[in-house]
Structures are given as C-alpha cells and as structure tokens.
Amino acid sequence: MAKVLRWDVMVGVLLVAVFAGGSFTSPGFATIGNLSFALGDLGEIALIALTMTMLVVAAEVDLSVASVLGLSSALVGALWDGGMAIETIIPLVVLVGALCGLVNGLLVTKLGLPSLAVTIGTLALYRGLAYVVLGDKAVAQFPREFTALAVDDVPGTFIPYPVALFVLLAVVVAIVLHATGFGRSLFAIGAQEQAAFFAGIRVKRIKLLLFVLSGTVAAFAGVVFTLRYGSARADNGMGIELAVIAAVLLGGVDFDGGKGTLGGVIAGVLLIGLLRNLLMLNDVSTEIQSIVTGLLLIISVLTPRLITALKPALSRRRTSTDQVGPESALKGSP
Amino acid sequence: MSGPPTLALANVSKSFGAVRALRDVSLELFPGEAHALAGENGAGKSTLVKTLAGVHRPDSGQVLLGGEPVTFAGPADAQQAGVAVIYQEPTLFPDLSVAENIFMGRQPRTSLGRIDRKAMHAQARRLFERLGVTLDPEQPARGLSIADQQLVEIAKAISRDARVLVMDEPTAALSGNEVARLFSVVEALREQGCAILFISHRLDEIFSLCQRVTTLRDGAWIASEPVEGLTHDDLIRRMVGRDLDALYPKQDTTAGEVALQVERLTREGYFTDVSFQVRRGEIVALAGLVGAGRSEVARAVFGIDRWDAGSVTVAGRPLPAGSPTAAMGAGLALVPEDRRQQGLVMELSIERNIGLTGLRSLRRGVTISRAAERDRARDWALRLQLKFGRLSDGVGVLSGGNQQKVVLAKWLATEPSVLIVDEPTRGIDVGTKAEVHRLLSELAGQGIAVLMISSDLPEVLGMADRVLVMHEGRLTAEISRAEATEESVMSAATGRAA
Numbered sequence: 124m125a126k127v128l129r130w131d132v133m134v135g136v137l138l139v140a141v142f143a144g145g146s147f148t149s150p151g152f153a154t155i156g157n158l159s160f161a162l163g164d165l166g167e168i169a170l171i172a173l174t175m176t177m178l179v180v181a182a183e184v185d186l187s188v189a190s191v192l193g194l195s196s197a198l199v200g201a202l203w204d205g206g207m208a209i210e211t212i213i214p215l216v217v218l219v220g221a222l223c224g225l226v227n228g229l230l231v232t233k234l235g236l237p238s239l240a241v242t243i244g245t246l247a248l249y250r251g252l253a254y255v256v257l258g259d260k261a262v263a264q265f266p267r268e269f270t271a272l273a274v275d276d277v278p279g280t281f282i283p284y285p286v287a288l289f290v291l292l293a294v295v296v297a298i299v300l301h302a303t304g305f306g307r308s309l310f311a312i313g314a315q316e317q318a319a320f321f322a323g324i325r326v327k328r329i330k331l332l333l334f335v336l337s338g339t340v341a342a343f344a345g346v347v348f349t350l351r352y353g354s355a356r357a358d359n360g361m362g363i364e365l366a367v368i369a370a371v372l373l374g375g376v377d378f379d380g381g382k383g384t385l386g387g388v389i390a391g392v393l394l395i396g397l398l399r400n401l402l403m404l405n406d407v408s409t410e411i412q413s414i415v416t417g418l419l420l421i422i423s424v425l426t427p428r429l430i431t432a433l434k435p436a437l438s439r440r441r442t443s444t445d446q447v448g449p450e451s452a453l454k455g456s457p
Numbered sequence: 458m459s460g461p462p463t464l465a466l467a468n469v470s471k472s473f474g475a476v477r478a479l480r481d482v483s484l485e486l487f488p489g490e491a492h493a494l495a496g497e498n499g500a501g502k503s504t505l506v507k508t509l510a511g512v513h514r515p516d517s518g519q520v521l522l523g524g525e526p527v528t529f530a531g532p533a534d535a536q537q538a539g540v541a542v543i544y545q546e547p548t549l550f551p552d553l554s555v556a557e558n559i560f561m562g563r564q565p566r567t568s569l570g571r572i573d574r575k576a577m578h579a580q581a582r583r584l585f586e587r588l589g590v591t592l593d594p595e596q597p598a599r600g601l602s603i604a605d606q607q608l609v610e611i612a613k614a615i616s617r618d619a620r621v622l623v624m625d626e627p628t629a630a631l632s633g634n635e636v637a638r639l640f641s642v643v644e645a646l647r648e649q650g651c652a653i654l655f656i657s658h659r660l661d662e663i664f665s666l667c668q669r670v671t672t673l674r675d676g677a678w679i680a681s682e683p684v685e686g687l688t689h690d691d692l693i694r695r696m697v698g699r700d701l702d703a704l705y706p707k708q709d710t711t712a713g714e715v716a717l718q719v720e721r722l723t724r725e726g727y728f729t730d731v732s733f734q735v736r737r738g739e740i741v742a743l744a745g746l747v748g749a750g751r752s753e754v755a756r757a758v759f760g761i762d763r764w765d766a767g768s769v770t771v772a773g774r775p776l777p778a779g780s781p782t783a784a785m786g787a788g789l790a791l792v793p794e795d796r797r798q799q800g801l802v803m804e805l806s807i808e809r810n811i812g813l814t815g816l817r818s819l820r821r822g823v824t825i826s827r828a829a830e831r832d833r834a835r836d837w838a839l840r841l842q843l844k845f846g847r848l849s850d851g852v853g854v855l856s857g858g859n860q861q862k863v864v865l866a867k868w869l870a871t872e873p874s875v876l877i878v879d880e881p882t883r884g885i886d887v888g889t890k891a892e893v894h895r896l897l898s899e900l901a902g903q904g905i906a907v908l909m910i911s912s913d914l915p916e917v918l919g920m921a922d923r924v925l926v927m928h929e930g931r932l933t934a935e936i937s938r939a940e941a942t943e944e945s946v947m948s949a950a951t952g953r954a955a
C-alpha cells in the first residue's frame with residue numbers, strides 16, 4: 124500500500140497522464156520544438172526549486188528568491204549599461220545574490236526569526252532595490268554569444284544549456300540530499316530540530332549555508348532569465364517564487380520539513396512546466412494560469428494530509444503485527 | 458466496600474487490527490479506594506484508561522457506572538458522568554489564570570452576564586482548601602510547576618463533581634516532596650468518597666498510596682488483590698510473568714583517572730558555582746528535586762546551553778562553551794531527559810536515528826554508506842536486545858523502553874568516554890529498567906565515566922558510587938555510596954543541612 128500511495132510516485136503518474144492528455148488534445152504540444160521551449164521556459168524555476176527543496180526539507184523557506192532574481196537582472200542591466208564586461212558582471216551579480224541569502228540566513232539563525240516572515244520582508248526589500256538600481260527602464264542589446272548560452276540547445280540535442288545545467292545540478296543535489304551526511308542532517312533538522320542539535324549537528328551553520336545557496340542560485344537564475352529574454356528589467360521573474368514552492372510541495376516535500384525526495388520535486392517541476400505550457404498553447408490567459416498555480420499549491424499541501432488521515436483506516440485491514448505491543452500500535456491510530 | 462462500584466469494566470476486550478490491546482479485562486473501582494493499575498509498557502494500561510475516559514469503545518464487554526451499563530460516546534460523555542483523567546503532563550492555557558483554567562467554559566457570571574471574577578477566585582480558593590493545598594487562583598498558569606499544574610487539573614475535575622479520578626503516571630515528573638503533596642491530596646479525595654485509579658511505574662508509590670492493585674500483562678487481566686500482604690517481588694512477578702534479576706546491580710569497580718572535571722561552572726539564573734569530577738569506571742548520581750538545576754548542568758556540560766563562568770575539562774582538555782559537536786568530539790555523550798523531543802527524531806527510522814550521531818564515521822568518500830549505517834544499527838540493536846520489526850521501521854512504533862534503548866544505542870555507538878544520562882529509566886517498564894541498570898553497570902566496568910541524573914531515589918542509591926546533590930542551583934552535598942541513604946540525600950536535596 125505504502126508504495127502505491129507514495130506521493131512522489133503519484134505525481135510521476137500524473138505527469139505521464141498530463142503528457143498523454145496534452146499530446147492528444149493539443150497538436151503542437153508533443154513536438155520536439157515545443158518541448159524544448161517548455162523545458163527552457165522552466166529553467167529558472169527548476170534551478171531555484173533545487174535549493175528550495177533543501178530549505179523546505181530543513182523546515183525553512185525562502186520567499187525572496189524571485190526578488191533576488193529581479194535584483195540580479197536589474198544589476199546585470201545597470202552594469203552592462205555602465206560599460207562593464209559581461210564576464211565581470213556575472214560573478215559580481217552572483218556574489219550579490221549570495222549576500223542577499225546571507226542577510227536572510229543571519230536574520231533567521233542569529234535572531235531566531237521565522238524564515239516565512241523574514242523572506243516576505245526581503246521579498247519586498249530586494250524587489251525595491253531592483254527598482255532603485257534600474258528604475259522602470261529595460262536594458263537590452265546583450266551580445267549574441269551570451270544570449271545564445273541561455274537560449275540555444277547543447278549541440279546535437281534539443282536540450283537548452285540552462286536545462287543541461289539543471290540536470291547536472293539536480294544530480295549533485297540528489298546525491299547531497301539522499302546520500303550524504305549533510306542530507307541526513309537536513310531531514311533530521313526538518314523533522315525534529317532539537318533532537319538534531321542534541322545529536323551534535325550544527326543546525327544554525329547548516330541553515331545559514333542553505334540560505335546563502337538559495338540566494339546564489341536565485342541570482343544566477345536572474346542572469347539566465349535576463350539573457351534568455353535578452354532584456355534586463357527590475358520586474359523580471361515577478362511572482363515565480365509561488366511556482367517554485369508549488370513545484371516543491373507538489374513534488375511531495377512536506378512544508379513542515381523532514382520529508383520529501385528530489386525525484387518527486389523534479390516530477391513536480393515538470394508537471395508545473397507542462398501545465399503552464401499547455402495552458403499557453405491553448406491561449407489561456409495569465410490570470411487563469413495564476414489560478415491554476417494557486418490551486419496546485421493548495422492541492423499539493425492538502426492531499427498528503429488526506430492520505431495521512433486515511434492511512435490508519437487502510438492499515439487497520441493489514442494483519443502484520445511484527446513485535447509491536449498493543450500500546451505502541453495505539454499511537455498509530457489517532 | 459459495600460454497594461456497587463462507582464465505575465467498573467466487565468470482561469472488556471479491545472483490538473486494534475490484529476493487536477489485542479485488552480483481552481477480557483475486568484476492573485472495579487469502589488468509592489473511597491485508591492486502586493493501582495500495574496503492568497509493563499504495552500500491557501494495555503493506556504488502552505484501559507482511554508476506555509474509561511470514553512476515547513475508546515470496547516469491542517466486547519461493558520463499562521458499568523454505579524452498576525448500570527453505559528456507553529460513552531466520547532470523552533465529553535465520560536466527563537459528564539464524573540470520570541476525570543489527569544495526565545502526566547497537563548495542558549493548561551498558559552496565559553489564563555489558575556481560576557480561569559479551572560472554570561473554563563463554566564465561569565460564574567454576574568447579573569449583567571459578565572464573568573464574576575471575585576466569585577470565581579473565591580470558588581477556586583475553596584477548591585484548593587478542600588484539597589489542602591495553597592495556590593493563588595489569580596496567578597497565570599504559565600510558570601506553574603508540573604506538580605502545580607496537576608493540582609489545577611485535579612481542582613478542575615473536582616469542580617465538575619468528578620467521582621472517579623484516573624491518574625496516568627502523575628508522579629513521573631515530580632520530585633519527592635511534590636509526590637508527598639500529591640498523595641495527601643489523593644488521600645483527602647479518597648476520604649471524600651472519590652474512587653482513584655492510579656498508574657505508576659514506581660512500585661513504592663503503589664504500596665504507600667493504594668489499597669488494591671490490578672495487574673495487566675500483554676492485554677490480559679492477571680490479578681486484582683489487596684496491596685496489603687503483597688511484596689515488591691510478588692507484584693513484579695505478576696507484571697513480568699517471571700522472576701527478575703535484582704534491580705540495581707552496580708558492581709564495585711575501582712575508579713580510574715578523572716574523565717570529566719567540572720570547575721565552578723555557573724549559568725546565571727540556573728546554577729551557580731558547580732564543581733565536581735567523574736572518574737573512569739564510576740557511576741556518579743546527580744540527585745535533587747526537579748528544578749534544582751541538574752538537567753541544566755548536564756545541558757551546559759554537553760554544550761546545549763552556554764555557561765557564563767567556570768570550565769569543563771574532559772580527559773585533561775578544556776571544552777569550549779556551547780558546542781555539542783565539540784563535546785562529542787571530546788568523547789562526551791548525553792542521553793537527554795526528553796526522549797521524544799531531544800533524544801530521537803520520531804519521524805525517522807531506527808537505523809537513521811542510530812546513525813545520526815555518526816554521520817562522519819559512516820562516510821565512504823562523500824556519501825554515507827548505507828551498509829555501514831545498517832551494520833551500526835544492527836550491532837547496537839542486538840547488543841541492547843532491542844525489540845523491533847525492521848531497522849527501517851519508524852522509531853515511533855516502538856514502546857517507550859525500546860525507544861530509550863535506541864537513544865542509548867545512538868550514543869553508545871559514538872564510543873564515549875563520558876556518558877551523561879538524564880532520567881534514563883523514566884517512564885519505562887520494570888524489565889527494561891533492569892536491563893538499563895545492568896547496561897550502565899557494564900559500561901562503568903569497561904571504564905566509561907557515567908554521570909546519572911535521576912529522581913528515582915532507589916535507583917540513585919542502588920546504582921551510584923557517589924551521590925552529588927543539588928538544591929536550588931547549587932551543589933549541597935557529596936555523599937559516598939556507604940553513607941547514602943534516602944534521608945541523607947533528601948535532606949540535602951531539600952536544603953536542610955546535611
């Protein structure tokens with residue numbers, strides 16, 4: 124039963140279903156060109172989802188990622204406008220992203236503030252800074268050899284460069300999360316922070332690192348975003364933190380921390396991407412797209428809880444007793 | 458005991474899936490009696506309590522109220538019928554006053570419909586008078602000791618005319634004189650005709666408080682009998698179904714060099730100027746009342762909290778303040794007092810919990826070796842005779858005693874030179890308790906320095922080579938094994954000159 128009801132597996136099945144349904148109803152959907160575009164269009168969300176997964180597993184969240192992306196984009200524009208070389212701009216901007224993450228992390232770990240509140244604050248703060256940097260204007264005319272990196276496919280494939288980078292990082296994060304001591308620590312922190320601390324895990328240091336990583340990746344995603352659209356604006360990526368979190372929760376990561384798999388998150392990211400793409404192909408307005416993202420978020424938080432509520436009823440039908448005493452069996456059935 | 462019992466269970470059975478939690482159990486509670494319910498963890502005590510409290514309905518058999526069969530549709534029904542349950546750790550509203558907690562939802566009103574605070578406080582005072590205790594009804598519940606919170610719960614029950622008081626391990630978190638006060642309250646209620654069902658792992662308490670005792674084993678009723686004439690051994694035999702090896706088997710060992718040296722350690726507001734040492738092969742007990750600062754000293758030594766002054770030295774090397782990681786590195790291990798919050802990550806499996814203290818040593822290259830993780834868990838599970846299904850099972854399905862073994866396994870796997878255990882046998886059954894004692898004794902025999910915090914006096918006297926006693930944040934006495942008696946430890950713990 125446990126295997127069939129595993130949430131990340133269900134999302135995988137849903138993903139196949141959406142794909143099949145999409146190719147059946149929208150002729151342009153299942154073409155190499157469209158899928159390549161859909162993947163590329165997902166690049167930033169996918170990248171940020173990797174670090175967001177680690178944060179949420181550790182029972183924290185970073186809502187400022189889209190604003191860091193915007194700030195990064197605005198900085199790229201302003202510095203390029205000021206005549207700086209792209210090769211200098213990129214590391215500089217990524218460093219600023221790391222600093223943004225550091226601020227979030229210090230507020231959470233040193234002052235003990237809840238990350239939800241802190242990053243709602245910096246969500247507004249960093250976006251505001253983006254407007255201070257670039258105002259309302261847009262900077263374009265980036266050199267073709269750089270925009271190509273964000274748009275073109277890896278030669279001989281239909282995989283855009285950012286997606287290839289995502290695949291590479293996803294492998295790294297999957298190993299870190301599921302096979303290293305650091306990953307084990309994240310799950311322990313998310314499930315029972317006190318017990319993790321009592322076991323000698325450096326909880327604060329780890330959380331600080333997660334926030335810095337989150338800011339760094341969000342700023343890098345800002346560079347990708349800017350080059351992909353060939354346009355630097357302060358309002359770039361507005362609101363995509365919701366899509367990122369929807370993807371992470373849809374992927375079966377528990378918002379309360381301690382549970383989740385990266386495989387599930389990747390399925391969640393793809394599902395969100397395909398749905399957005401399908402809606403776009405069918406000329407559904409952005410308002411409806413926003414409604415769909417919102418509903419997915421709520422469904423992904425609600426469904427695992429429903430499953431948990433239903434589980435005792437289902438497991439009562441099982442007959443394995445192992446060596447569980449009567450009183451401990453009790454605890455399983457609220 | 459004439460007349461019908463106030464509350465009774467007749468041939469009650471209750472199953473959860475294939476687990477038969479109660480099998481044909483009968484129990485009669487008469488007015489004016491304190492009745493003990495004894496049994497190991499997993500014997501069915503909690504299920505029985507929840508059946509009386511209306512949480513569970515029996516699969517077969519009956520609940521009888523004043524001799525008449527009743528069906529409790531839920532806890533509210535049971536409360537209405539005069540059955541009150543006092544749990545080990547009460548849940549009061551911390552921001553409301555004591556009186557408001559007692560009369561929650563039933564506050565006396567003035568003619569204008571407003572809450573009549575004066576009347577409420579007067580009524581609360583009368584309740585406390587009836588119980589023979591002094592508590593201020595106007596003080597907020599936040600900051601009350603667990604013992605005082607229990608009294609508030611009892612007052613609440615009495616104000617609802619409870620005729621049956623079920624007390625599920627009320628003394629587990631209480632210190633000696635708090636237990637004595639609770640007992641005098643129970644005594645007063647008994648005289649007023651209440652029936653009391655009392656659950657405790659401490660056999661002494663059963664003998665001193667109760668008139669009759671019912672024993673359960675593996676969900677089955679074993680005996681209901683008068684306490685008078687029973688011995689400890691009789692009762693243990695009924696609970697366990699066999700004779701137990703002696704509890705407290707500490708062998709004499711020769712103490713080696715100093716392993717842990719604590720020098721004038723101070724944490725403001727918690728403890729002051731605490732100095733002691735523990736040698737290899739020694740078990741040193743840290744005794745005292747709850748709130749005397751014992752756990753706080755242990756936490757500071759292990760780096761959970763920072764200390765303000767003083768020093769901690771392990772095997773001659775000073776330890777930095779506030780770093781559990783450094784403490785672990787120096788060979789310290791702490792089995793904390795709160796198993797569910799501090800000792801274990803309840804959502805994780807047995808092997809992950811045991812592996813949590815060894816994330817470095819389990820590394821092969823960059824990744825954790827699952828085989829090594831499993832071997833470590835299996836090795837320690839076998840050595841501690843853990844009862845489990847699979848190592849990948851969640852630690853939450855284990856009984857309390859087995860969970861405690863997992864905490865011990867997790868720390869022993871780090872091969873510590875100094876082991877600090879905080880209330881190592883609280884809330885675990887007699888059989889496991891004996892195993893834990895034997896284990897601690899063995900560890901000391903292997904040259905580990907053991908510092909044991911315990912509120913269980915027989916345990917302290919039986920296990921310790923030396924007893925350190927704390928009172929209000931200060932060390933007040935150091936008593937050798939030969940001189941340690943209940944009286945000498947208690948007088949130091951209560952601040953009377955030793």
